[in-house]
Amino acid sequence: MxxxxxxxxxxxxxxxxxxxxxxxxxxxxxxxxxxxxxxxxxxxxxxxxxxxxxxxxxxxxxxxxxxxxRGKETESNAEYLGEMAVWDEADPLEDDDCEVPYYAEVEFAGGCGMTEVVEVADRTLRFSIATLRAAGVDRKSAAVARLRGRSMERLILDGAAIGFDRSDTNIIDGEIYAFNHEGMLRVKYLYRLPGGVVRIHSENSEEFPDEYLTAKQWQEDVRMLGRVFWWSTVRRSPKQR
CATH class of the missing domain: 1.10.260.40 (lambda repressor-like DNA-binding domains)
Structure with missing residues (x-):
């Protein structure tokens, strides 16, 4: 033919x-x-x-x-790595496991509606030390949080767990960072602009347009948490929804 x-x-x-x-x-x-x-x-x-x-x-x-x-171009786009190791909170840590702290927004006592980003004392997430090593992250610097909202979709879905490196807080243009913005835990692309201005960019930029903070606003209103190096989303079966 x-x-x-x-x-x-x-x-x-x-x-x-x-x-x-x-x-x-x-x-x-x-x-x-x-x-x-x-x-x-x-x-x-x-x-x-x-x-x-x-x-x-x-x-x-x-x-x-x-x-x-099209048939000739069909090719594999995944690699089977093996079965998942399942563990429970009560299970002891394996030799290649470590626990990293969990950060979240919490409301101030008194119900005033204001929030702050804090480390939750009784919550951690297990990580493979090999995974952290591959990402170039020291286990003592790793922490996790949960992303809320649709501003980073399609890259990071609502409800995804993210891992960030608390030792990596200097902005590299186009990298994703977790930061505390006046008590709000935010996960965004960051860019440095002339005059100390910081551009805050969302993956879903059609619904969430860019924001700009002056050098003074950034210094006074923002506390950097760290560069995001990992994220994971659990998708519930349609049968269970």
Whole structure:
């Protein structure tokens, strides 16, 4: 069965359409068209569909070929690492395990509605020491918290546990950090701007636009907790929802 570019070349010869004419119609260079028609480079499916439409070739001329081509490109995108080790809070720590402290927003006594970010004394999360070592994080500097809200979706989902490195508090543009912003525990991308201004950016920037804090606001209102190096989300089975 002929491939799409072979059908296209035959049709162009039949209609006396040059590569130059096709390149002008597609808004690309003649060299790009030459690569497509020779099979050396494969354009996107949308581009292929536009070429066939321009040459008045029926869509079925390409569908079978695309299915075949997609099949050839199918490849594994995961690696099986083994079964999960299950443990309970009462179980003793294994040699490769450690417990890291848990941070959360808590309301001040008196019910005034104000919150503060504190280390919760009776809550920890177990981590593999090998995992921390691979992330370049000292176990004494690691801590965890839970993200709330949709501002970091699709990257980090609502309810995800995050791990952060309390020794890594200097802002590197584009890294994700956990920080205490006037009693609110926040997890965001941070960027340094001229004049000491800090840009706060959300993954879901369409719903949560960028914020900017002056150097004074950052110094007075923010306490850095650390760079985020890990996150995990538990997805409940649809049968249990």
């Amino acid at each position: 002929k491939k799409w570019h072979e059908l296209a070349k035959a049709r162009m010869k039949e209609l006396k359409i040059t590569q130059e004419a096709l390149s002008v119609h597609m808004g690309v260079t003649q060299g790009a068209v030459a690569h497509w028609l020779s099979g050396r480079r494969e354009p996107s499916l949308e581009v292929i569909a536009k070429v066939l439409q321009f040459l008045d070739l029926p869509p079925m001329s390409i569908n079978t070929d695309l299915v075949s081509r």
